Amino acid sequence: MNIKNINALSFFLVIMLVIGLGFVPIxxxxxxxxxxxxxxxxxxxxxxxxxxxxxxxxxxxxxxxxxxxxxxxxxxxxxxxxxxxxxxxxxxxxxxxxxxxxxxxxxxxxxxxxxxxxxxxxxxxxxxxxxxxxxxxxxxxxxxxxxxxxxxxxxxxxxxxxxxxxxxxxxxxxxxxxxxxxxxxxxxxxxxxxxxxxxxxxxxxxxxxxxxxxxxxxxxxxxxxxxxxxxxxxxxxxxxxxxxxxxxxxxxxxxxxxxxxxxxxxxxxxxxxxxxxxxxxxxxxxxxxxxxxxxxxxxxxxxxxxxxxKPQGVKGxxxxxxxxxxxxxxxxxxxxxxxxxxxxxxxxxxxxxxxxxxxxxxxxxxxxxxxxxxxxxxxxxxxxxxxxxxxxxxxxxIMGHLIYEKNNIEIWKTPHTSEDSGWIGIFNRSAKKQSMSFSMDDLKLDINKDYFIYNIWKEREVGNLFFDINANGVVFLKYSNKLI
Incomplete structure (x- = not known):
């Protein structure tokens, strides 16, 4: 075996040893x-x-x-x-x-x-x-x-x-x-x-x-x-x-x-x-x-x-x-x-x-x-x-999108990535309390489907879509199709 072949074989054996020992330079x-x-x-x-x-x-x-x-x-x-x-x-x-x-x-x-x-x-x-x-x-x-x-x-x-x-x-x-x-x-x-x-x-x-x-x-x-x-x-x-x-x-x-x-x-x-x-x-x-x-x-x-x-003389x-x-x-x-x-x-x-x-x-x-x-x-x-x-x-x-805007009320909706479910925020953007009713269409939910809707901050299931929303407040909802 000539010198060139010995060097090639040595190089091959070194590479196999490195791979076998897990020392791959990654x-x-x-x-x-x-x-x-x-x-x-x-x-x-x-x-x-x-x-x-x-x-x-x-x-x-x-x-x-x-x-x-x-x-x-x-x-x-x-x-x-x-x-x-x-x-x-x-x-x-x-x-x-x-x-x-x-x-x-x-x-x-x-x-x-x-x-x-x-x-x-x-x-x-x-x-x-x-x-x-x-x-x-x-x-x-x-x-x-x-x-x-x-x-x-x-x-x-x-x-x-x-x-x-x-x-x-x-x-x-x-x-x-x-x-x-x-x-x-x-x-x-x-x-x-x-x-x-x-x-x-x-x-x-x-x-x-x-x-x-x-x-x-x-x-x-x-x-x-x-x-x-x-x-x-x-x-x-x-x-x-x-x-x-x-x-x-x-x-x-x-x-x-x-x-x-x-x-x-x-x-x-x-x-x-x-x-x-x-x-x-x-x-x-x-x-x-x-x-x-x-x-x-x-x-x-x-x-x-x-x-x-706060320094002396400053109200804050x-x-x-x-x-x-x-x-x-x-x-x-x-x-x-x-x-x-x-x-x-x-x-x-x-x-x-x-x-x-x-x-x-x-x-x-x-x-x-x-x-x-x-x-x-x-x-x-x-x-x-x-x-x-x-x-x-x-x-x-998923960055939610605006689906409703009226009377200083904004509704933003974030769908789940892979399910017929997600989250909805009903925001009162005014400085006074508001009481309002909404439809399934307002929430962009399919009226032909049966949804479970949960009020996160009130910690209870939603029976209807009537809400009292405090000034600069929010109703945070979670929804899911009952069939999933």
């Missing part, structure tokens, strides 16, 4: 496969912004993580997401952990301009939190801002693995309106893709499972660049786009590179937020698909804005504009308007608004991301966000 293919299988139903989890703004700290993060595992995980919630500010070396109010600035001027970055955990709020880094998250069988998420830190551009840090520098790729004319910490990245420049690759590789190395990417929706080139960076990292990560508000439907192809698309502004505990969700629902109904969900922001139930104690119901005017006039002193809306409070929603809010989220298949503080969460809020019918309707993954 990492890249498996990563691609897992990425395609992400978010087949609307993601469910917790995000820190409503309760901690951009000032979540280590102790609160760990407390919320343990409460998450106890209260939400048994009901299918899985993503624990730390929002913005985790990299900021905040100035603090003397003798407290409360921030003395809205957004940190000093950011913690490494030699490649990549953000690192704040030594102020995360003295032990994020690794203990990420590790504990995975130990509990949960998935870890983190917030990022579009672009590259301005401090990296000022220091002209090197783009990892390239001959390029931060100043070669930054678009210094592209700055977020409400957070000036970053410049945009010009994706036409050499080194731009490599910068995002290096950032996503760091996220993958840390064990990140979910990315909330902010200030990104108006920039399709960067949306696609980050999608490529996630793919090359070989770690499946749910990719969530923010913020919402004025979102261009015509850019849907770029948006579908991600798994979630924010279509509302920040939603808070007031009627304005509810109205914004209804408007977004109308605009985006039918755009959802397994792996791509229309996101209407977090659920502001429970304790909110824990890092923003003023707008930011009113507070700013009082600061300028000298009426208020030493007050910093912090991230988020308002001051520390329990959610201002009425119970009827809460019923409406969570029913809308279920019927619209919007991701269920709890926003309030979990250790202190009240029983009523917990009961709503863990309700079996809410979760079943939401995870059904």
């Amino acid at each position: 990492k890249i293919n498996q990563g691609k496969k897992d990425q395609l299988n992400l978010a087949k139903t609307p993601p469910m989890g917790w995000n820190s912004f409503d309760s901690y703004g951009v000032y979540l700290h280590e102790e609160a993060a760990l407390a919320n993580l343990e409460a998450f595992a106890k209260k939400l995980k048994p009901h299918g919630y899985e993503y624990f997401v730390i929002d913005a500010g985790w990299f900021g070396e905040f100035k603090l109010k003397e003798g407290t952990i409360y921030p003395a600035e809205k957004h940190a001027v000093e950011l913690n970055i490494n030699e490649y301009g990549l953000l690192q955990p704040s030594k102020t709020y995360f003295p032990n880094g994020l690794k203990p939190i990420i590790d504990r998250c995975h130990e509990l069988g949960l998935k870890f998420g983190i917030h990022l801002m579009r672009g590259i830190p301005r401090v990296a551009v000022e220091n002209n840090t090197k783009v990892k693995g390239t001959e390029y520098f931060a100043q070669d790729i930054a678009d210094t004319t592209s700055i977020c309106d409400w957070n000036h910490q970053n410049y945009g990245v010009d994706m036409s420049k050499p080194g731009a893709q490599e910068f995002y690759n290096s950032l996503m590789n760091q996220m993958a190395d840390w064990g990140v499972d979910f990315l909330k990417y902010d200030d990104l929706v108006p920039y399709p080139e960067e949306i696609e660049g980050i999608a490529r960076a996630i793919k090359q990292s070989e770690r499946p990560m749910v990719y969530s786009l923010s913020p919402g508000g004025t979102v261009d439907v015509n850019a849907i192809d770029a948006f579908k590179k991600a798994n979630m698309l924010r279509v509302t502004p920040d939603i808070w505990d007031d009627q304005e937020g509810l109205d914004q969700c209804f408007a977004a629902w109308r605009k985006w109904q039918g755009q959802e698909a397994p792996g791509f969900w229309i996101d209407m922001d977090m659920i502001p139930f429970g304790q909110l804005q824990l890092m923003s104690p 119901d003023e707008t930011k504009k009113e507070i700013s005017e009082k600061i300028k006039s000298g009426e208020l002193h030493n007050i910093e308007l912090l991230a988020g809306k308002g001051w520390h409070r329990h959610s201002h929603f009425t119970k009827d608004q809460m019923y409406t809010f969570i029913t809308l989220r279920a019927l619209s298949a919007s991701p269920l991301m709890m926003g309030g503080d979990l250790p202190s969460l009240d029983d009523f809020s917990l009961k709503l966000v863990t309700n079996d019918d809410i979760i079943a309707c939401n995870q059904n993954g």
Whole structure:
């Protein structure tokens, strides 16, 4: 046997041994496969912004993580997401952990301009939190801002693995309106893709499972660049786009590179937020698909804005504009308007608004991301966000459509994916109680079929279709054909 044949035989035997031992190099293919299988139903989890703004700290993060595992995980919630500010070396109010600035001027970055955990709020880094998250069988998420830190551009840090520098790729004319910490990245420049690759590789190395990417929706080139960076990292990560508000439907192809698309502004505990969700629902109904969900922001139930104690001289119901005017006039002193809306409070929603809010989220298949503080969460809020019918309707993954609109009453219907059954929400969009009767045709149900109809919030079978609906309230129905 000549040398060439021996080498060929050796190669064959090595390949057979590798296959026999199960050491087939499938990492890249498996990563691609897992990425395609992400978010087949609307993601469910917790995000820190409503309760901690951009000032979540280590102790609160760990407390919320343990409460998450106890209260939400048994009901299918899985993503624990730390929002913005985790990299900021905040100035603090003397003798407290409360921030003395809205957004940190000093950011913690490494030699490649990549953000690192704040030594102020995360003295032990994020690794203990990420590790504990995975130990509990949960998935870890983190917030990022579009672009590259301005401090990296000022220091002209090197783009990892390239001959390029931060100043070669930054678009210094592209700055977020409400957070000036970053410049945009010009994706036409050499080194731009490599910068995002290096950032996503760091996220993958840390064990990140979910990315909330902010200030990104108006920039399709960067949306696609980050999608490529996630793919090359070989770690499946749910990719969530923010913020919402004025979102261009015509850019849907770029948006579908991600798994979630924010279509509302920040939603808070007031009627304005509810109205914004209804408007977004109308605009985006039918755009959802397994792996791509229309996101209407977090659920502001429970304790909110824990890092923003109400200052002396503030009533608590003023707008930011009113507070700013009082600061300028000298009426208020030493007050910093912090991230988020308002001051520390329990959610201002009425119970009827809460019923409406969570029913809308279920019927619209919007991701269920709890926003309030979990250790202190009240029983009523917990009961709503863990309700079996809410979760079943939401995870059904069909964005309901409007079937009736009259006298400030809207009826939205979400059919089951595979059965002659589903869910219906009868919403009173007015500020006064209404009593109304409906027909089977109003509910778009076949009059020739015999249906079982159940009132979820009243916990009883429906005998007729006459309902008293409180102001800004809802009747939430589940229907099924008795023959199935």
